[in-house]
Amino acid sequence: MNALETPVGGRTAPAHRPPLRTGRRAQHLGRVLFVAPAALYMLAFYGYPLVKNLVMGFQEYTTRTFFTGEAPWVGLANYEQVMGSPIFGKSLVNTLLFTAGSILGQFTIGLALAVFFRRTFPGAGMLRSLLLLPWLIPLIVSGAVWKWILDQDNGALNRVLRATPLTDARPGWLTSTTLALAAVVMVNIWIGIPFNATILYGGLQDIPDELYEAAALDGATGWRAFRHITWPLLRPVVNVVLVLGVVYTLKVLDIILGLTKGGPANATQTLATQAYQLSFVEFDFGQGAATGNLLIVVSLLFALLYLRLSRQRAEG
Amino acid sequence: MPTPRKRVRVRQVLAGACAVPLALSACGGGSDAPAGGSSGGAAVTALRVLDYYANEPDNTVVQQTVEACGTQIGVKIEREAVPGDKLIAKVLQQSSSKTLPDVLMLDNPDLQQIAASGALAPLDDFGLKADGYQQGVVDASTYEGKLYGLQPVTNTIALIYNKDILAEAGVSVPTTWEELEAASKQLTKGDRYGVAFSAINTFEGTWQFLPFMWSNGGEEKDIATQQTADALQLWVDLVKDGSASKSVVTWSQADVNDQFKAGKAAMMVNGPWQFPVLDSVAGLNYDVVPIPVPKAGMTSVAPLGGETWTVPQTGDKARQAAAAKVVACLNSDANQLALAKARQTVPTKTSLLAEFVAQNPKMKGFTDAVQTARSRTGQLGPDWPKAATKIYTAMQAAMTSGEAPLSALQQAQAG
Numbered sequence: 001m002n003a004l005e006t007p008v009g010g011r012t013a014p015a016h017r018p019p020l021r022t023g024r025r026a027q028h029l030g031r032v033l034f035v036a037p038a039a040l041y042m043l044a045f046y047g048y049p050l051v052k053n054l055v056m057g058f059q060e061y062t063t064r065t066f067f068t069g070e071a072p073w074v075g076l077a078n079y080e081q082v083m084g085s086p087i088f089g090k091s092l093v094n095t096l097l098f099t100a101g102s103i104l105g106q107f108t109i110g111l112a113l114a115v116f117f118r119r120t121f122p123g124a125g126m127l128r129s130l131l132l133l134p135w136l137i138p139l140i141v142s143g144a145v146w147k148w149i150l151d152q153d154n155g156a157l158n159r160v161l162r163a164t165p166l167t168d169a170r171p172g173w174l175t176s177t178t179l180a181l182a183a184v185v186m187v188n189i190w191i192g193i194p195f196n197a198t199i200l201y202g203g204l205q206d207i208p209d210e211l212y213e214a215a216a217l218d219g220a221t222g223w224r225a226f227r228h229i230t231w232p233l234l235r236p237v238v239n240v241v242l243v244l245g246v247v248y249t250l251k252v253l254d255i256i257l258g259l260t261k262g263g264p265a266n267a268t269q270t271l272a273t274q275a276y277q278l279s280f281v282e283f284d285f286g287q288g289a290a291t292g293n294l295l296i297v298v299s300l301l302f303a304l305l306y307l308r309l310s311r312q313r314a315e316g
Numbered sequence: 317m318p319t320p321r322k323r324v325r326v327r328q329v330l331a332g333a334c335a336v337p338l339a340l341s342a343c344g345g346g347s348d349a350p351a352g353g354s355s356g357g358a359a360v361t362a363l364r365v366l367d368y369y370a371n372e373p374d375n376t377v378v379q380q381t382v383e384a385c386g387t388q389i390g391v392k393i394e395r396e397a398v399p400g401d402k403l404i405a406k407v408l409q410q411s412s413s414k415t416l417p418d419v420l421m422l423d424n425p426d427l428q429q430i431a432a433s434g435a436l437a438p439l440d441d442f443g444l445k446a447d448g449y450q451q452g453v454v455d456a457s458t459y460e461g462k463l464y465g466l467q468p469v470t471n472t473i474a475l476i477y478n479k480d481i482l483a484e485a486g487v488s489v490p491t492t493w494e495e496l497e498a499a500s501k502q503l504t505k506g507d508r509y510g511v512a513f514s515a516i517n518t519f520e521g522t523w524q525f526l527p528f529m530w531s532n533g534g535e536e537k538d539i540a541t542q543q544t545a546d547a548l549q550l551w552v553d554l555v556k557d558g559s560a561s562k563s564v565v566t567w568s569q570a571d572v573n574d575q576f577k578a579g580k581a582a583m584m585v586n587g588p589w590q591f592p593v594l595d596s597v598a599g600l601n602y603d604v605v606p607i608p609v610p611k612a613g614m615t616s617v618a619p620l621g622g623e624t625w626t627v628p629q630t631g632d633k634a635r636q637a638a639a640a641k642v643v644a645c646l647n648s649d650a651n652q653l654a655l656a657k658a659r660q661t662v663p664t665k666t667s668l669l670a671e672f673v674a675q676n677p678k679m680k681g682f683t684d685a686v687q688t689a690r691s692r693t694g695q696l697g698p699d700w701p702k703a704a705t706k707i708y709t710a711m712q713a714a715m716t717s718g719e720a721p722l723s724a725l726q727q728a729q730a731g
Contacts (some may be wrong), residue, residue, distance in 0.1 A: 063404075064433040067411040067629075086731040152563045153507065153580075175562045177717045263517035264565045265712035265719075281519075282701045283404070283429065 053296075056289035063283045071286075078290035087266055087274060095270040095298070098185055099249045105189035106245060110196025115226070117197075118204050128201075135194040143258020146187045150174050150259070177267040180260055184268050188255055192248075196241055203237030204230070243306050250299055271295045360638045362392040366406070367421035367623070370397040373592070377658045382419075385645035391638055411435045416628035418639040424456040424467060424624045424691065425519075429698040431459035437627045438462040442640035450620075453664045456691035457624045459698075465624030466647045469661035472618040473524060474685045475608065476576065476590070477583040479601040481508075485582075489605055493550050496608040500559035503582035510559040512572045512581035515551060517712050520568055522704040523619055524585050525551070525711055526692070527607040530617035536695055536703045539710065540722070540729040546610070548714050548721035555715060565715055576602075587621065588660040588682050604681025618689045622661060662686045706731070 057078055059071040082088060117128050134142065149156045150173035158170045173183040211229050215221070220228060253272045256262060262269040262277065271291055279288025363386065369378040375397055386393035396417070398406050404426060410416045411433065422430055430436060439445075439462075446454045446463055450470065457465035475496075477489060485503055490496040500510030514524045528551065529536075534544030554560040560581075561567075567575070569586055576584040577597050585607065594602055606616040625643045627636050645651065652663040656672055662683050663672050673683050693700045710728035713719045719727075 062433075063408060063429050066408040067433040067435040069412070086727065147566070153561055172562050174566050175716065260566065261517050263712050264716040265517075266709065267716070277705075280405075282705065 050296075053289050053292055056286055057293045059286050059289075061284075061286040061289065065285070074286070078286045079294075082274075082278075082287050082290045082294070087269055090266055091269045091271050091274045094181060094268060095250060095272070095295075097181060098188070098252070098268075098270055099246060101182075101185040102188045102192060102249045102252075103242065103245050105185065106192035106196045107242065109189065110193050110241075111200050113193065113197040114200035114204055115230070117201055131197055132194045134191050139191070139254040140258060142187070142191060143255050146190075147174065147259055150183055150187075174260055175264055177265050180264060180267045184256055184259055187259060188249065188252060191255065192245065195248075196245065199241050200234065200237060203234045207233045239306070239310065243303070246302055247299055250295060250302075271298070360391055360635050362394055363419060363635065363639055363642060364417040365393055365395040365419040365421075365642070366403075366410075366417040367395070367397055368400040368403045368423075369421075370399050374659055377655065381646065381651055381655060382642070385642045385651075388645055389638060389641045391642075393642075407435070411628075414631075416630055418627070418630060418635050419642050420626045420628050421623050422465065422626055424453070424465075424470075424620065424622055425693050425700055427457055427465050427624050427626065428459045428693045429701070430626075431462075431464045432698045435628055436464045437629050437636055438464060439466065439627065439640060439643070442627070442637055444640055444644055448667055449664045450666055450686065450689070452620045452689050452691040452694060453622075453624075455694035456620060465626040466643050467622055467624040467664050468647045468652045469656045469659060470620050470622035470664050470686055470689075471587050471589065471661045472621055472682060472685045472689045473527060473585055473587045474604050474606050474618065474681050475583055476586050476594075476602050476604050478576070478579070479603055481579070481582040489603075490583075490608045491605070492608050492612050493610050497550070497553065497557075497559065500554055500583065501557060504559050507580060509561050509575070509581045511554060511583045511585075512560060512567070512575045513551070513564055513585040514567045514569050514572050515564040515708075515711055515715055516566060516568055517708050518568075519701070519704050519708070521565075521708040521711060523621075523692070524569070525707060526690075527585075527616060527618040529707075530619070530690060531607065531614060532610045536692075536700070536707070538729060539703070539707055540726040542722065545722035545725055548711060548725065551711070552714050552721060565712055588679065591660045591678070604678075606681060606685040615688050616685060618685045620686070620689045620691045622664075 056071070058073060058075060059065075060074045060077075061071045065071045113131065117124055137145075152158060152170055152172045152175050155173070157173065161167055162170065171179055173179050207230065211233075212225055215225050215229055251272050252270070253276055256268055256270065256273050257276070260268045262273040271294060275288050275291035275295065277288075278284050278291055365382055367378060369375050378397075379395060382395055383393050400423075403421075403423070407416070407420065407422075407430065416435060420436075427436075444463065444466060446457065446466060449467075453467050453470055454463070457463060457467055475490070481503060482489065482499075485505075487499045487502050488495075490499040496511070503510035515521050525547070528547040529539075529544050532543045532547045534541060534547055551560075551564075555562055555564060561575070564572075569590075572581070572584050573586055573590045573593060575581040576586070577594060577600065588604075594600055607618060609616050625646055627639045627643060630636060646655075647664075649665065649668060652665055652668055653672060653675075655661065656663045656679075657676055660679070662679060663669065666687075669683055669687070673680050692704070696703050706728040709731070710721075710724040713724040713727070714721045
């Protein structure tokens with residue numbers, strides 16, 4: 001304590017003051033010191049890049065900038081360029097379709113699996129851990145493997161399809177502009193299922209069995225039990241899963257680059273791949289940052305919508 | 317190495333990019349030479365060299381050549397090789413932290429963009445000239461009339477064909493577009509396609525399309541022309557009549573090579589850097605000819621690949637002068653021939669070509685193609701990446717969504 005009671009800022013504490021005050025100040029300092037590492041960390045690794053990215057969106061930031069340090073202020077020019085380009089509308093629609101499709105698939109299948117694994121049966125534990133497989137494989141590897149599977153001429157999927165009596169066609173999963181987005185969504189669903197299933201399964205574990213027993217006595221089983229017990233009690237977990245899911249999915253980049261690089265003919269181009277293309281292929285970091293900022297705005301809109309919905313629910 | 321950057325490892329690039337702003341802030345402001353520049357002062361004892369020959373056998377070949385040059389000049393060489401897709405991120409990082417190497421290798425289409433940033437020293441300052449070099453190679457290393465790099469060897473793409481398959485089918489090697497279409501169709505059988513090429517939506521796809529576009533008189537400054545549209549129509553037709561796989565729009569050049577290697581394509585558009593892989597396949601007999609031209613008698617114009625060696629603006633005149641000597645040494649006649657032989661490339665000094673082909677008959681097809689080849693940045697300079705993006709955008713639109721080539725090109729040119 002002695003060290004903490006030393007007066008701060010060079011002012012000498014009057015001798016007659018009660019020790020309480022000094023103690024409180026020391027306590028205050030202590031609190032600040034506890035918060036400081038986290039605050040500094042947040043500022044350096046989250047605040048700074050965010051602000052830097054926002055500023056870069058208004059600058060002509062090119063390869064030249066790195067050598068000269070000059071990044072002329074160009075106002076909204078980057079945004080005009082980015083939003084005026086013919087790919088922008090398509091990227092925006094694709095981003096929304098990709099996110100909506102992925103979340104819908106991941107969540108429904110994840111929830112179904114979570115409910116399924118709530119029962120105990122022989123081998124349930126092993127099957128449940130197998131479910132985590134997509135999560136354990138690096139995304140680059142998943143992308144490469146899925147690219148082989150979905151190959152039009154020799155891919156496993158088309159070989160299986162041909163072996164069935166259903167069809168003789170060989171769909172161009174990654175080469176057709178109409179199928180590519182669906183194929184990419186499908187792979188992303190596969191990747192997202194473990195996350196959804198695991199978190200939802202955790203939520204299900206917290207629902208006491210007695211509720212189901214009581215409901216069963218009243219004749220509510222199966223679907224009715226799900227509708228009136230599982231769903232309402234799982235609601236908070238569902239909200240978390242959906243919000244995190246949307247934020248993760250909006251910015252998905254690696255899997256699209258691995259599978260299609262945004263093609264064919266920009267059919268799977270999203271805001272994230274577009275930002276990447278501008279910054280790291282064309283080295284127009286200003287326009288890339290502008291696109292990235294628009295993506296942040298989309299995420300933010302969704303987050304606000306979510307906050308509003310949950311507040312309304314709390315009030316109603 | 318193929319000129320288009322290798323498959324991008326996203327995480328690595330992003331990681332590098334995150335480091336960039338931090339490095340920038342750490343060194344904000346000071347754009348002058350670093351203090352302690354030993355201009356005219358202490359003797360130069362060691363030079364830092366950066367390139368992207370990270371894979372074998374190139375790594376060893378280049379290491380030995382650069383070290384030999386160091387010994388000749390009397391300096392120690394500290395060489396660093398990074399993967400191809402990380403080089404530019406590294407160079408940008410180094411230029412913002414004023415830690416550029418003394419000798420820097422750049423992929424030739426990147427030179428003008430880096431020179432435009434002011435990071436490179438004109439080689440004329442050190443008395444280096446590119447007299448007797450293939451003109452396209454000089455164009456790529458020149459920015460605003462000044463020479464910034466010297467490129468010892470170059471490469472390009474050509475038509476590589478499976479001799480056995482062609483002989484068996486009784487098909488002669490195509491030299492015109494018409495012959496290419498006919499031959500491809502004839503060679504397509506079962507799960508084997510007649511021809512394979514890369515029409516991927518990256519600079520690699522553009523690079524593969526250029527010989528068709530240029531040989532027909534198309535130009536990158538305005539791609540919405542009938543000449544370029546006709547070239548694109550050829551690719552569309554090859555896919556449409558089944559002579560080439562629909563998957564060409566997703567294939568990189570390495571994928572194309574895999575198809576050819578496995579006998580799933582009788583001919584392919586590819587470069588000499590694939591030779592080591594092809595030679596490792598037992599019983600694969602192949603040969604190389606320039607890419608077919610629109611009509612008999614026309615000249616095949618292919619794009620020039622390869623890397624150029626530069627002297628960055630490090631602010632230390634003595635070190636820069638020594639670095640220029642290393643660049644000159646790497647470009648000596650003997651080193652051009654040795655590097656070309658070891659790395660399946662072609663010397664850039666035209667006077668060496670006859671001797672080179674006599675010693676390396678397998679390189680004849682590529683050497684012929686190089687003579688008339690053009691550089692990608694010769695016409696547009698630092699604006700090339702934008703044009704290259706437009707070209708593959710139009711290419712993909714025409715090949716996958718049934719858009720007419722000319723209107724696809726018009727849309728891409730306008731966008």
